[in-house]
Amino acid sequence: MHAVGKRRGAIILGLLPALIIYVIFAILPILQSFYYSVMEWDGFSEMTYVGLANFKEIFQDPLFWNSVKNNIFVVLASVFGQVPIALFIALLLNRKLKGLKIFRTIGFLPVVLSTVVISLTWSLIYNSEDGLINGVLRTVGLEGWAQNWLGDTNLAMISVCITVIWQFVGLYLIIFLAALQNIPEEVLEAAKIDGASEWTTTRKIIVPMIWDTVIVAVILCIAGSLKTFDLIYVMTNGGPSHSTEVMALYMFNETFSQLQYGYGSAVSVLIFFFSLILIYLVNKIFGKKMI
Amino acid sequence: METVVQSELKKTPQKTKKKRSVKRLLIYAVLTIFAVVNAYPILWMVINSFKSEKEFQVDQFGWPDTFVLDNYVNAWNTANFGVLFKNSIFVCLAATISTVLIGAIASYFLSRFTFKMNKVVYTFFIFGMLIPIHATLVPMFILIRNLGLLNTPITLIFPYIAFHLPITIFILTSFMKAFPKDIEESAVMDGCGIFRIFWSIILPMSRPALATVIILNFIYNWNEFSFALVLINDPALQTLPLGLASFAGQFTTNYGAQMAGLTMSLIPIVAFYLLLEKEIVKGMTAGAVKG
Secondary structure (H helix, E strand, O other): OOOOOOOHHHHHHHHHHHHHHHHHHHHHHHHHHHHHHOEEOOOOOOOEEOOOHHHHHHHHOHHHHHHHHHHHHHHHHHHHHHHHHHHHHHHHHOOOOOOHHHHHHHHHHHHHOOHHHHHHHHHHHHOOOOOHHHHHHHHOOOHHHOOOOOOOOOOHHHHHHHHHHHHHHHHHHHHHHHHHHOOOHHHHHHHHHOOOOHHHHHHHHHHHHOHHHHHHHHHHHHHHHHOOOHHHHHHOOOOOOOOOOOHHHHHHHHHHHOOOHHHHHHHHHHHHHHHHHHHHHHHHHHOOOOO | OHHHHHHHHHHHHHHHHHHHHHHHHHHHHHHHHHHHHHHHHHHHHHHHOOOOHHHHHHOOOOOOOOOOOHHHHHHHHHOOHHHHHHHHHHHHHHHHHHHHHHHHHHHHHHHHOOOOOHHHHHHHHHHHHHOOHHHHHHHHHHHHHHOOOOOOOOOOHHHHHHHHHHHHHHHHHHHHHOOOOOHHHHHHHOOOOHHHHHHHHHHHHOHHHHHHHHHHHHHHHHHOOHHHHHHOOOHHHOOHHHHHHHHHHHOOOOHHHHHHHHHHHHHHHHHHHHHOHHHHHHHHHHHHHHO
């Protein structure tokens, strides 16, 4: 990095477009969230300042805590579903196999698809009458197992989480594969010469060597699943009877169906802090590696 | 004694060979199951989109007797797919080109020039990666409304640019920083201006990183749903994910048309993926690990 003459004008001119759009459409909204969160406002008439009343109300709303609980469920299902499956498949794929490329291509495909398309496809799969899952169950004679997968309060969350896991396994698979391919060949050869079995090599050498990547994946997975919105909005819209409602969805419904802009903003602020705490933890664990 | 040892020696390679091929078979079996689980939901939908309603109800697993295109005609007309495609392509291209162009200029100054606020501005941009999009939905709606931009063809472009500038700038600056220091010096000797250097030297040299950010932006913008949901309610301006969601909501029982609609919307992104797989995987992993 060096100065090609100190052309201040050029520098300002070059940075300005990015700064203007970024400040107006990303920074300003998040600051305004804070402002609206202490207001009572329906979005149209006068705002009134209510202090922390919105937050107090949120904390007393069992539906909010329900959404927090559901969100944690999604986080746990993602971490314990996506990461182990992805790691297992990546370890299997990390060898000289014929057709490896096909498995990788198919494995990553869901990651690039729109969440809306995935949600709608899986809604058809879960459909109680003509869905794929019930169809399979009927064909193999397990008619009694057929369920209303998204309509049952006990099953809806699990069904949604299966789709979430399905959508993102490929992402972590590719991250793990990249890490595995970075392990130097000599290390593995040395282990082989020492007579280590493949299982021992995997457990004692390969996995420890990519452990940092595994932890990064776990954090990404937590952060990603805290933001779950589109998928559940399209699949169940939080139902039946709030059994799949997560924080972002709770915020959305409170704001736009009930026209409580202040209250919704207060929930937004809480979501923001949840994310920040997470990022803080990430930086705590990894130093400055992540950001 | 000797013969025993010899026969052991003879046996072992055969045994391990057999063991190895069994293991290989097992690995293929697991990978095949993984691939089927990954691909079949989508294939199931694509195949059934060619069946008549009647045939689908009788047999949802086999190939269609005749490929019926009625569902496609039906979906295309009722969901206005022509309009949806046109809107998605416009928004996606406009936002992607703007983000990359604006981001590249900013990255150039941030990576190649020393000035007082350099680090502050850079960190300020990178901070954007921490802002959860859902926490800004309420103020974004109000902001866009106050700017009189609600329901216009360019509404979505601004939030898309703002929220994807951070990752774009992050990837481009780290790439541009790695260029040798004397590049500009010789150009300046030849009488090049700052913007000329950017356009004729830095930009062409950044081609690999540009490809990565263009692809990342394209996929994000093509699939984006939340902002579109809140900021667009005029059917004539809906993007593909938004149009699909409301289309499916209206035609809950017409499975054939739904599947046809989903299949149509899949084609562009799947083609894009298969064409640029290597780059996409590289980009997504970079985006995921660093974002």
